[in-house]
Amino acid sequence: MRYKSQTLLAIAAIIILVFLFSKTYAFQETEEIKILFTHDMHDHLLANKGEYNGNTVWTGGYSRLKTAIDKEKADSKNTVLVDAGDYSMGDLFQSLFSTDAPELRIMGQMGYDVTTFGNHEFEFKDMGLARHLYAAKNSGDKLPQIVSSNIVFPDMKKMTKSSYELQQSMKAYGVKEYTIINKGGIRIGVFGLMGKDADNCITTTEVSFDNIVESSKRVVKKLKQEGVDLIVCLSHSGTGEKASKSEDEILAKKVTDIDVIVSGHTHTLLNKPIIHGNTIIGSCGEYGNNMGVIELIKDPGKRWYLKDYHLVKIEQSIDEDLKISKTISNFKDMVQKKYLNYFGLGFDEVLCRSPFSFIATDQIGKKLQEDTLGNLISDGYIYSVKQAEGKNYEPVSVAIVPVGTMRGSFVEGDITVQDAFISSCLGIGPDNISGYPLISAYLTGKELKNLCELDVSISPMLNYAQLYMSGISYTYNPIRMILNRVTEVHLQKPDGTKEKIDDKKLYRVVSGLYNAQMLSTVGAKSLGLLSVTPKTKEGKPIKDFDSHIIYSKSGGHTTELKEWLATAKYLQSFPKVEGVPQIPYYYNGLQGRKIIDNRKSLSAILGNPNSIAVTIYLVVLAVVVVITATIVIIVRLVRKKQRNNVTV
Template identity: 50%
Template structure:
């Protein structure tokens, strides 16, 4: 879940805070949802494009604030990893944690993306960070459990994580003391976030109930004066989905909630009772600064709140800058060399901006970036297979897997990876691999209907499908929205779909594995069964992975990077074709409320529904007729 609340950042001065009595103010510096953005990045704001973020500048901002208040604490609310090329050495070097340690963070918690490499991947990362020898932040996570099977045993990978957690020293909470104030800090994983880590191997207790017992322990056992929750749960404009507001309402005794997961930028704190909820936005674009002190009732009140923009006004911390460069070299040697690509290599230049990431998925519509990614999958597989290439009918690209967008100007390997960075392959290395499956023509049509019907319910499942052209009307009945669909080649040529024929379809490991869940999400009305060439159901999706050679999987990001390199060159630099500046009638969305537009062209599903409805109406009419007939007879007898 991603929520973006934008406004003009305002700044307030932070007091120096040098006294040493319990009544003095406490400064909390905070971040969340950093997603391995160690380097500065470009964003589009009202004042135009600007370069923000980067750990070298962030470190300077932290030092700047600690020069004003040496007792300030620095915390992070999770999802510190996954999102850039730095994640490729997550298991071998644990760069996220080591960098937080070097910048002086006191504590962090796990977000759902820390489990992207599953339990054993996180275990390796924790141990790698511990072995680095640098000062590390404390990790707090109070509602994580290691489940046992029927025989009372823990799975091997989960056991490895449990041992790594113990070795690192992950705790339910930690207690710090600043200016004579005892501060309890605990971590939580929210319900929605936990649901986004389905392969973690661990389970998470109810956040509210767990928080109640943890706060009680901090207050009664540890005698803390201030309770801070690092909550990877998030806030939302819809109160029913705003988990951290619900947490504050349900649990007394939490003084401050650092709210992560929803990527929210709160220009002012949310105050729920005696609890202060704050969020600083994503990717380290801002350093959150909260200064609080106790009022006459011993409740913690906000003195000042600031989001310090991490921009060019800040110098780069030279030590952090050198460490980042060292990591870049490690990534080159351990990961990128196998793909024949370089970290900052310019793949192509674009003369236009693609839709900004903050606008992607807001509407049901075709997106050029979705077209480009799908075309890249098809192109790279065709190139690899050469004369043995078997035509691909469609490439599936879920909106939820796109993590950034492309801007006008040079596009590098690092840029491409950031756009499509999710997952890990069966080879244990970063990035989901491409695979192929087969679907019948009828199932291809079903995939389009899934996009049309389920997207309004679950926006993250919106699809961009290269190889198809389909039209749907948002005002039609659920699961009957698609009114026209055909195969469409790159040049726009269209071909009718044979319902019984098997068609080759490609996508990433995660995307294709999710197709069978169509059954569940459509309440059993729709069905998609991925198949092998012979029509038999796929039982192990990893058997369908496509390889560059005997060992190297074709990663999704690599296919995109490879496609950029294939574009026609001008002055020895590939140029992104103007073809991708606009939509290509691959997904045509109509909003026609005319009764004919709504009811004509019913599919088999709706015809069945109509038949059931007509049967019901017929039976109802028959029942009414029988009752009227009986009534007439009764009235006739009375009149006689």
């Protein structure tokens, strides 16, 4: 009997040991996680119209994106869904940003775990973002967690009502420095950053953002103390062609404990990830046209490594999620009632038809050259100002459109109100209604020439600074010395004839509110050598741009003449073909507004210098003279010494 008891105890012990061993082994099994990501969605809830091989194609759209998300989640038990900022601003739905927060609410419905702020979330100023966060929270809907790790608010003594309200709204929403997500026992630390270039794009906030490297070191240290298994950074900083300016690559090299960086802001599309050390950088492009997928594996006692990286193209062949489609439809009705009725226009109303496609959005501004869409929009500014002012119209000499405010292009076929809005959708006016208004200002002839030089010399360094202008034509040689590349500038009339510019005369200029405010700061990039100061009609520097806004009658009442509205009115003005206005073929080609002179002769490179070049040439000449004189003196002294030695 005693023997049997011992045998039973031994068997029980073996069973317990096997159980404990299996549990221990299970805890040491290979772990897997799947990260689904987007960035730079810019309110593109609906599918995007584009062109491929001469055919119209539709990509993106949140209802199809949701279907793709669900499919990826079904294939993996441990999945996290994140977004790296700029989820707003770029579509008519942004008109509801501060009142109804459709972006965060629909992201919550789609199952997003975490997002971060991009520079465009500040487009409606601090108060606009505060109202956005309150609207989202008060909706009662499920919402994504927001992380913002390097945002800095002013001291209480310097804090204004708007920055205070933003701070309070972030607390009410629950914005955190970082968050920890548990997926199947895997603890994932997620934090969010705003990069230097993105920060420089914001002119409408009182907050600032700390250095991303130092901020990351601080947050990563906290996450490691929390004992997380994986660290993910949602970085609205971006990558670039030059490694020295590629912010997220610099981050990966300097903060090596980050496992994954989801890189937004630059709208980069990486078909293969960028890997530095153990850090994986992923980007999936813009507007929800693709969703990124990163699958990671971790062996016991080791770091995570990449199992798979791929992009899921959101195509028409993907079925729409009906619940998301219904949500979008509801928001679309709200846009019509709360925004478009104010202008007397319809969401899908056809403004005109184009017999050709303009250059694709992702190619605008890639080269320093004239652009057909830039020509159309800038011409539209002048036309719409003339129509708005009627008998009181004072001729506009030049209209300016920066590439950074052109957010969409036109594809062959019908062009709707939605399309026109997307083309120039940014910002908000003093009326607190979506869209930057046009303003009127004056520049001297000399400053108009400086604008052309800034376009040529500064925009290669600051891509968003490239300008498209109506009413002016200039020739430049890219081989010439920087700040001295423009060789000829004229005013250009609609019929193509040219007029000489008087350096001292004041010329009327129209541009968007944002661009007008940025002109002087872009000029500062030339170290003050090329000054551009928007002025009043009397020649005094403008201090309050809001007082120079242009107004128009729309929807039966007076409204700010928004950039997009000026384009819409111009599109409606074209001659009709079969009852529908049609864009003239004039806009299918270039009009000699930026003429490139690639001659390499000495006269082409040094001839016709501007005042900056003359000054530099004189300085160089003076240095050469001094050096030559010094050499002559030294030679004479040496020879004199040699003669004295011979005599002795």
